[in-house]
Amino acid sequence: AALLWGTVxxxxxxxxxxxxxxxxxxxxxxxxxxxxxxxxxxxxxxTSRLLVNYQEPYRSQILDYLFKxxxxxxxxxxxxxxxxxxxxTDGTEPSHMHYENDENYFRGYEWWLMKEAKKRNPKIKLxxxxxxxxGWIGKGENWPYDYPDVTAYYIVSWILGAKQxxxxxxxxxxxxxxxxxxxxxxxxLRYTLDKHGLEQVRIIASDRLWEPxxxxxxxxxELHGVVDVxxxxxxxxxxxxxxxxxxxxxxxxxxxxxxxxxxxxxxxARILNQNYVNGNMTSTIAWNLVAxxxxxxxxxxxxxxxxxxxWSGHYKVESPIWITAHTTQFTQPGWxxxxxxxHLEGGGSFVAxxxxxxxxxxxxxxxxxxxxxxxxxxxxxxxxxxxxxxxxLRGSFYMVETLQVWxxxxxxxxxxxxxxxxxxxIKVWKGRFSLDLNxxxxxxxxxxxxxxxxxxxEPPPPQPFPSNYRDDFxxxxxPFSEAxxxxxxxxxxxxxxxxxxxxxxxxxxxxxxxQRPITWVSDADQTISVIGNxxxxxxxxxxxxxxxxxxxxxxxxxxRVDNGxxxxxxxxxxxxxxxxxxxxxxxxxxxxxxxxxxxxAGVRDNAWHTLTLNIQGNSASGLLNGYPLWExxxxxxxxxxxxxxxxxxxxxxxxxxxxxx
Numbered sequence: 001a002a003l004l005w006g007t008v009x010x011x012x013x014x015x016x017x018x019x020x021x022x023x024x025x026x027x028x029x030x031x032x033x034x035x036x037x038x039x040x041x042x043x044x045x046x047t048s049r050l051l052v053n054y055q056e057p058y059r060s061q062i063l064d065y066l067f068k069x070x071x072x073x074x075x076x077x078x079x080x081x082x083x084x085x086x087x088x089t090d091g092t093e094p095s096h097m098h099y100e101n102d103e104n105y106f107r108g109y110e111w112w113l114m115k116e117a118k119k120r121n122p123k124i125k126l127x128x129x130x131x132x133x134x135g136w137i138g139k140g141e142n143w144p145y146d147y148p149d150v151t152a153y154y155i156v157s158w159i160l161g162a163k164q165x166x167x168x169x170x171x172x173x174x175x176x177x178x179x180x181x182x183x184x185x186x187x188x189l190r191y192t193l194d195k196h197g198l199e200q201v202r203i204i205a206s207d208r209l210w211e212p213x214x215x216x217x218x219x220x221x222e223l224h225g226v227v228d229v230x231x232x233x234x235x236x237x238x239x240x241x242x243x244x245x246x247x248x249x250x251x252x253x254x255x256x257x258x259x260x261x262x263x264x265x266x267x268x269a270r271i272l273n274q275n276y277v278n279g280n281m282t283s284t285i286a287w288n289l290v291a292x293x294x295x296x297x298x299x300x301x302x303x304x305x306x307x308x309x310x311w312s313g314h315y316k317v318e319s320p321i322w323i324t325a326h327t328t329q330f331t332q333p334g335w336x337x338x339x340x341x342x343h344l345e346g347g348g349s350f351v352a353x354x355x356x357x358x359x360x361x362x363x364x365x366x367x368x369x370x371x372x373x374x375x376x377x378x379x380x381x382x383x384x385x386x387x388x389x390x391x392x393l394r395g396s397f398y399m400v401e402t403l404q405v406w407x408x409x410x411x412x413x414x415x416x417x418x419x420x421x422x423x424x425x426i427k428v429w430k431g432r433f434s435l436d437l438n439x440x441x442x443x444x445x446x447x448x449x450x451x452x453x454x455x456x457x458e459p460p461p462p463q464p465f466p467s468n469y470r471d472d473f474x475x476x477x478x479p480f481s482e483a484x485x486x487x488x489x490x491x492x493x494x495x496x497x498x499x500x501x502x503x504x505x506x507x508x509x510x511x512x513x514x515q516r517p518i519t520w521v522s523d524a525d526q527t528i529s530v531i532g533n534x535x536x537x538x539x540x541x542x543x544x545x546x547x548x549x550x551x552x553x554x555x556x557x558x559x560r561v562d563n564g565x566x567x568x569x570x571x572x573x574x575x576x577x578x579x580x581x582x583x584x585x586x587x588x589x590x591x592x593x594x595x596x597x598x599x600x601a602g603v604r605d606n607a608w609h610t611l612t613l614n615i616q617g618n619s620a621s622g623l624l625n626g627y628p629l630w631e632x633x634x635x636x637x638x639x640x641x642x643x644x645x646x647x648x649x650x651x652x653x654x655x656x657x658x659x660x661x
Contacts, residue, residue, distance in 0.1 A: 045088020053310035084132030129174030135515035266372035346387030491527025554648030
């Protein structure tokens with residue numbers, strides 16, 4: 001039998017509750033659980049940006065809810081992006097190799113996140129997957145497979161760096177998120193892994209659909225030999241015959257992606273069970289782990305919990321965390337699914353898992369259609385009714401006498417849901433027990449006594465982003481490569497030490513991507529990082545700027561910036577540009593197509609200048625080095641948005657003494 005490698009990502013006061021009293025159920029059915037027949041098959045981009053900026057103790061509390069065993073979500077798997085300097089949904093993540101001769105294994109926050117997860121659960125499985133690649137890998141083409149040896153070297157370098165610099169063992173590696181795969185590249189990746197002593201690293205393919213990867217594996221025995229797991233995205237709990245015929249482990253390697261209210265919790269409860277019941281999938285990975293990005297970016301709050309206010313310390317343990325616990329606290333990678341048809345007669349589903357040593361965990365969900373819709377794919381109609389389920393335990397489970405009971409009920413009438421409560425144990429009589437199931441419930445029945453619903457005192461209340469914010473970037477040994485709260489949307493902005501500058505600008509923020517990456521979506525042609533409160537209307541943004549590129553180089557500061565993430569190319573706002581040729585522009589969009597004003601500024605490259613942008617009501621004005629340069633420019637739309645800074649193209653440029661009021 002294959003092993004169950006994981007169930008979920010993607011993510012203490014504990015006492016028994018009162019017994020359940022319910023109305024008479026309408027329907028009764030029996031189910032047999034037996035291990036005698038042999039065991040069954042088993043097996044985010046830029047979304048944690050704001051998490052690293054939380055102050056203690058709140059940051060550690062959030063991590064405990066996600067990763068600490070028998071505490072909250074107790075996750076079995078952490079899947080991270082291998083940063084590619086390009087937009088991957090809600091921002092860009094930096095690559096470990098911006099340029100061909102460059103290696104740095106301390107950029108971004110994924111190294112930190114993996115170490116924090118491992119610190120709490122040394123047994124957690126780690127997966128790396130690229131969404132995008134630095135431009136040099138394609139040698140000018142927007143394609144990572146023309147030089148597969150280069151791409152394999154780049155990916156293997158990341159795995160080796162994880163071990164060398166962070167003592168992290170990567171368990172699984174993916175190919176290219178939701179994009180084409182190359183059989184030649186996958187085989188070369190396996191060869192390169194083995195050549196570097198990384199035989200234990202398994203390959204997942206292709207993080208898209210079941211086909212064509214399953215079909216190609218069936219006709220290409222060499223490819224079949226090197227792919228260990230077939231990973232599909234948003235499979236709607238279904239698989240295909242080709243995938244089953246490969247005999248490989250089947251995973252839903254990205255799923256959920258749904259707003260994290262109780263409907264999101266219902267979606268998560270349903271697919272966690274039904275991905276196995278309907279589709280033989282033994283792992284389900286949630287995108288995304290924790291909603292730690294500005295909520296107005298794409299897919300706001302589509303994480304297992306919410307932590308998007310590092311400036312206040314506020315976070316929220318959402319109901320999907322406790323739905324996760326129903327599975328993760330009572331199973332482990334290495335457990336087996338029992339071979340049983342897990343459909344309940346009255347609608348809903350159950351799965352049963354064992355460690356092969358006599359322990360048994362049964363997870364039951366009765367989510368109704370309208371209360372368990374995921375963001376995708378569309379969900380066909382079905383009905384769920386109250387029912388009585390009788391289970392017969394056979395084989396080695398016949399001797400079980402009591403089962404611990406954990407219960408959640410999603411209440412869509414009053415909004416008063418009951419989440420992950422321990423109820424009275426159930427007595428098993430000669431291998432038989434019954435349970436009355438209502439609609440929109442989750443039960444875990446288990447021989448394990450280790451379950452805990454733990455918690456911390458309420459975090460601080462929510463606060464808007466500070467209305468007067470400044471950063472001089474003066475930090476000698478920053479714990480992270482990026483300045484807090486800046487959310488890069490194209491390009492990468494890093495702390496920089498200007499060794500040659502004798503003046504006030506030794507420590508700056510620098511845009512470092514100088515070649516368009518192999519993109520995953522349509523990154524902008526300009527670079528941009530946003531910051532602040534999306535609801536801001538009137539604002540003054542000031543920043544010292546330094547154009548490094550002679551000729552056609554240029555930089556901007558902006559306000560009322562209305563877009564980012566996968567929609568970054570269509571970003572509008574009020575943009576104040578200065579260029580190395582001495583001109584300036586005011587535009588209503590990032591692309592620079594809507595020109596509101598232009599003229600001469602006298603700015604030159606390789607010199608520091610101070611830009612100030614003031615937006616009040618329908619009017620904007622700009623200052624250069626403290627003196628008015630342009631004023632009374634009429635601005636109508638957008639009416640609100642973030643502050644931002646950036647560059648005209650993929651070019652080096654520096655920023656210092658950023659301030660927004």
